[in-house]
Amino acid sequence: MANTGKALTRIGVFYDGNYFFHVSNYYQYEHPRNARIGISGLHDFIRQRVASEESLDPNYCQVVDAHYFRGRLSAEDAEKRDVLLKERKFDDALMHAGVTTHYLPLGAEGEKGIDVWLALEVYELAFYKRFDMVVLIAGDGDFLPLVRKLNTLGIKVMLLAWDFRFKDNRGSVRETRTAQALLNAVTYPVLMHQVIDDRTLRNDRTIDNLFLSRGVKPAPARDSYADQGDNGAARYGTVHHVKDGFGFITPETGEDNLFFFSGDVVNTDFEALKAGDPVSFEIGANDRGPCAVSVSLRR
Secondary structure: OOOOOOOOEEEEEEEEHHHHHHHHHHHHHHOOOOOOEOHHHHHHHHHHHHHHHHOOOHHHEEEEEEEEEEEEOOHHHHHHOOOHHHHHHHHHHHHHOOOEEEEEEOEOOEOOOHHHHHHHHHHHHHHHHOOOEEEEEOOOHHHHHHHHHHHHOOOEEEEEEOOEEEEOOOOOEEEEOOOHHHHHHOOEEEEHHHHHHOHHHOOOHHHHOOEOOOOOOOOOOOOOOHHHOOOOOOEEEEEEEEEOOEEEEEEOOOOOOEEEEHHHEOOOOHHHOOOOOEEEEEEEEEOOEEEEEEEEEOO
16 A cells, blocks of 8 residues: 555544544643644644655645544533534534544443444444555554554554643643553654644644634633532532442432542542432533532431
């Protein structure tokens, strides 16, 4: 599949949508750029980077297929959380950039099966469409078997990945880091945070065009719970279920179940909680919307 003469280098781009969502939020809310990453600008960067790595003319490096995978709220839940319009606008941006979307419904335990679906689609499309280069926008080591399979087909893999720290809505420092094994396995690992923050590329058009706009840092979107104006007030409910460091609470007011982390349990061991236990909690927020914090077992 090597590119000879002026043969077109065919690029397939595949997004781990939840990962890309975290990255885009970081650049909008935490990074001095104060802007989201744009799809068209990212694809232009990919073309330029592939051309540079392969010593080719960028005009002969083209994104011929692009796919976006993510778990998705139901329309009703998205409307309740005031994110339905934002999701549709992003769908429009993906559509205009020629990106095919693949959604699975979010269940009570979050995303299930997305990574497997992504890997299967990448492998099948890479085989039948004969990509010269597969570009993964991901950071999870679970994609390592996929990369190894692509290597056996003789298909080069470029990984676009980010490492960064940020403060969540509770002020806790969290970190996103790319799996080292994944970086080692791909043909071209590109640590995008280093590229974006490289001072020698400060005025580089390709880097600047990664971002949609610059300006005043926007405030995070308000959610339906926050709009009620009682953040910090105690609420009551029962534990719906717990599993592997997280759980869900059913509020007694009849609202949707709320996610909580094990670290948000304040007066008992997380492992001691079981379905049906009465609890009090406060409303916080994460990247999916409202969640429960300061969870206390009511005795």
